[in-house]
Amino acid sequence: MTTTHTPGPWSFDPAHGAVLSADGHAVAVLCFHGAESMAQEDANGRLLAAAPELLRCTVLALEELQKAERLHRLAGVDLRPLEAAIKAATPPP
16 A cells, blocks of 8 residues: 555645645644744745645646657656656655
């Protein structure tokens, strides 16, 4: 059985430093000790909250680029960074 991430959308609650799932449960809680400022912690929280949508967009971009490659409309574009990002964000099969 493969476990996947909590479905998005996620949001960031800066008052509590928490990334929340669509149903309001904490997916992650940020620790200010790792940030240089509250502004940086807020930026980190917003980035984490965007993770499900960023993954979705990365998968879509890779699929479209692969289609273009198959149609010989794309040459010399290195798709490995997109593939690596998707692999890093998803569990192994």
